[in-house]
Amino acid sequence: MIVIDPSSHVPPFEQLRAGLLDAVLTGDLAAGTRLPTVRRLAEDLGLAPGTVARAYRELEAADIIETRGRNGTFVAFHSDPARQQLQRAAAAFALQVRELRLDADEALAAVTAAIRATTPPATA
Incomplete structure (x- = not known):
């Protein structure tokens, strides 16, 4: 179960997003699992519906979950093993x-620099 700590420096939507992502990556939420509606989850966690909606939007943008219209929101199926490994590595990073309390933009810049440093130059 996901617990939101209102005294945390991490915003509630991010706590929820990270909690859902962790549940997916650990297998606690299997592919195809139907997630609660935004309103239901907001009520269960004592959050505003907009907070839950933002977490869902970010997870959907990352292809972790998918919304199927009136049928609901589900944990997405991923058939590409490389993308699954990438998602696990990204989640761990x-x-x-977050544990180091580093800035997300700084972390992304470090990853971009590392990728560029390990990418062989294009040949003409």
């Missing part, structure tokens, strides 16, 4: 960045 995000947790480490």
Whole structure:
């Protein structure tokens, strides 16, 4: 179960997003699992519906969950093993960045620099 700590420096939407992502990556929420509606989850967690909606939007943008109109919101199916591994690595990195209390933009810049440093130059 996801618990939101109102005294945390981490915004509630981010706590929820990270909690859902962790549940997906650990298998606690399997692919195809139907998630509660925004209103239901907001009520269960004592959050504003907009907070839950933002977490859902960000997870949907990352292809972690998918909304199927009136049928609801589900944990997305991922058939590409490389993308699954990438998501696990990204989630682990995000947790480490949050635990170190580093700025997200700084962390992303470090990743971009590391990728560029390890990418062979294009041949003409």
